[in-house]
Amino acid sequence: MRIGFDNDKYIALQAERIRDRIEMFGGKLYLEFGGKLFDDYHAARVLPGFEPDSKIRMLKQLIDDVEIIVTINANDIEKSKQRGDLGITYDEDSLRLMDIFRGMGFLVNSVVITHYTNQPDADAFRKRLDALGIKTYVHHPIAGYPYDIDHIVSDEGYGQNAYIETTRPLVVVTAPGPGSGKMATCLSQLYHEHERGVAAGYAKYETFPVWNLPLKHPVNVAYEAATVDLNDVNTIDPFHLEAYGETTVNYNRDVEIFPVLKAMMERIAGDSPYKSPTDMGVNMAGLAIVDDEAVCDAARMEIVRRYFQTAVEVKRSGVGEEQVEKLELLMNQAGVGMGLSPARSAALLKEEMTGAPAGGMVLPDGTVVTGKTSTLLGAASSLMMNALKGVAGVDDDIDVISDEVIEPICRLKTDQLHSTNPRLHSDETLIALSISSATDPLAKKLIDHIDDLRGCDAFFSVIISATDEKLYRTLGINVCCEPKYEQHRYYHK
Missing domain, CATH: 3.10.630.10 (dip2346 domain like)
Known part of the structure; x- marks a missing residue:
């Protein structure tokens, strides 16, 4: 910024x-x-x-x-x-x-x-x-x-x-x-x-x-x-x-x-x-304040973030609709709408094109990268890897963590830890990347650029897990989600 x-x-x-x-x-x-x-x-x-x-x-x-x-x-x-x-x-x-x-x-x-x-x-x-x-x-x-x-x-x-x-x-x-x-x-x-x-x-x-x-x-x-x-x-x-x-x-x-x-x-x-x-x-x-325009732009983005964070909380809890309505009024006062962040547009388009939950992130140079849920990685993990490739200058087509490394972790989650979700969360993905970095210079390069994501804006087309959200916030990434769940069910972890 x-x-x-x-x-x-x-x-x-x-x-x-x-x-x-x-x-x-x-x-x-x-x-x-x-x-x-x-x-x-x-x-x-x-x-x-x-x-x-x-x-x-x-x-x-x-x-x-x-x-x-x-x-x-x-x-x-x-x-x-x-x-x-x-x-x-x-x-x-x-x-x-x-x-x-x-x-x-x-x-x-x-x-x-x-x-x-x-x-x-x-x-x-x-x-x-x-x-x-x-x-x-x-x-x-x-x-x-x-x-x-x-x-x-x-x-x-x-x-x-x-x-x-x-x-x-x-x-x-x-x-x-x-x-x-x-x-x-x-x-x-x-x-x-x-x-x-x-x-x-x-x-x-x-x-x-x-x-x-x-x-x-x-x-x-x-x-x-x-x-x-x-x-x-x-x-x-x-x-x-x-x-x-x-x-x-x-x-x-x-x-x-x-x-x-x-x-x-x-x-x-x-x-x-x-x-x-x-x-x-x-x-x-x-x-x-030394640059009012920069401060105004940052504040407008924060207002939109607060709208989505509150809308997600209302979706989770079923209460607080009046807070969402007030935030809509505040967005009108500030002259902004829900589409202010390019990350949201990119995430929704990616989901529409692939039919899978997706995320988008605006990198420090203004580039927008996306990621979607796959067989082995959740949307948050996929976006994390693509964002790290983006800031590290690594080609998006290169698989930095091989399937041979990821698949045993997925089997451990389902076979021994009895998880219903075999896909890696973003924290598990970073651990796998860190282990790979011991022998793979490319993986080490991505690890070395994690701090470059601090302050970036990420948006997901569905509500991500608490585990993924916590990891993103720990890394200083501003994360928002569309207020909808990936699956229609009563209990969401």
């Missing part, structure tokens, strides 16, 4: 602004992180040039001043809620995040289980954390939250929550996903700090919507598409407009809660430093 975002400039601007906030509050800041702290792939897709780990790299500039608190909603633990991009539950992702933070040298303070009402799975997770030597706290639901401010800002409200002992000036509060209680944890800490006579403040690290881009800019529309399940809606910040006469963009939940948040901060500290939700955020992303 054409670069449209200056990542180094962004990191420098964000770090500078956070230092300013710490000083503004007298040396202690609770910083709520919106979005993914470590692996923000949505931002990387809509702001080409943004690195998925930009936020954590920015924090590394402040590492000696930082400690991290991870929050997780007890109800999400109970429901085994998953991160859609990684396919793991929020509780497992909390452990993954802590490993990453510690591996990078950050001080991880603790895990806070919010909305706790003695949920059995939350209790089990807390015991697991205790066994791992991780400090845990529980925060309970507060009656009347968030509107009964007198009750919330009292010993029976925030006062009932456990106080988290912190030692550093910048306390980052993050979570595996939205609705985890980050803001409430920050405000609870502000209440306790004020009771102890400690000067402390609160701010939000925001990326989307971008406050200084137009309301209907494709990047901001893509944010609505990404949060369609949360009913987030971008809106003009009326508080900022009234206070400063400046038009800025925020989203409905922050605008709706701001009067309550402002009243809470006034009750806790006697005064609120913020006149608007835009004031509250630390977001320099808009100032690091």
Whole structure:
């Protein structure tokens, strides 16, 4: 993709602004992180040039001043809620995040289980954390939250929550996903700090919507598409407009809660430093855009991806049709349709011509390659091999993995492992390719070019298996599927 975002400039601007906030509050800041702290792939897709780990790299500039608190909603633990991009539950992702933070040298303070009402799975997770030597706290639901401010800002409200002992000036509060209680944890800490006579403040690290881009800019529309399940809606910040006469963009939940948040901060500290939700955020992303056209193109493609991902989820679950309808409206706003990606057209044409499920991929040079289901390989495997040949400059007609290598694996799957599908999934195909690379220079050449597929767009004419989808995402390939199954049956693995 054409670069449209200056990542180094962004990191420098964000770090500078956070230092300013710490000083503004007298040396202690609770910083709520919106979005993914470590692996923000949505931002990387809509702001080409943004690195998925930009936020954590920015924090590394402040590492000696930082400690991290991870929050997780007890109800999400109970429901085994998953991160859609990684396919793991929020509780497992909390452990993954802590490993990453510690591996990078950050001080991880603790895990806070919010909305706790003695949920059995939350209790089990807390015991697991205790066994791992991780400090845990529980925060309970507060009656009347968030509107009964007198009750919330009292010993029976925030006062009932456990106080988290912190030692550093910048306390980052993050979570595996939205609705985890980050803001409430920050405000609870502000209440306790004020009771102890400690000067402390609160701010939000925001990326989307971008406050200084137009309301209907494709990047901001893509944010609505990404949060369609949360009913987030971008809106003009009326508080900022009234206070400063400046038009800025925020989203409905922050605008709706701001009067309550402002009243809470006034009750806790006697005064609120913020006149608007835009004031509250630390977001320099808009100032690091260097090619608006490139960013707009990338964001439009992301909106279409979100449409297909949601349509597939509706097909799998049978619920959420209203989300698909909203995404259709967002595509209309952005002036794009389902056929935006050449990969989709190629995949559907290949299926029409061959009668077999097929896939298409746009390579870094703009070339589109296809693959279809065969006797030995599934569509995802076939496309993977043809894409690797394309980026490695290997003729498409050459069989890099011989049938003699593939057939024994197929027999193992059916005869010994009792699979009904003899064809190789894409991960099995890469293993076969890797084994072949030990003696075949051509196979090694393909293996050496796997990273060249990162950021490419792939599309399949049917819903592919979870195994294939996971492998593609692991390789950084943006994968979408037509919302239909290969076979008409009730159970699909």
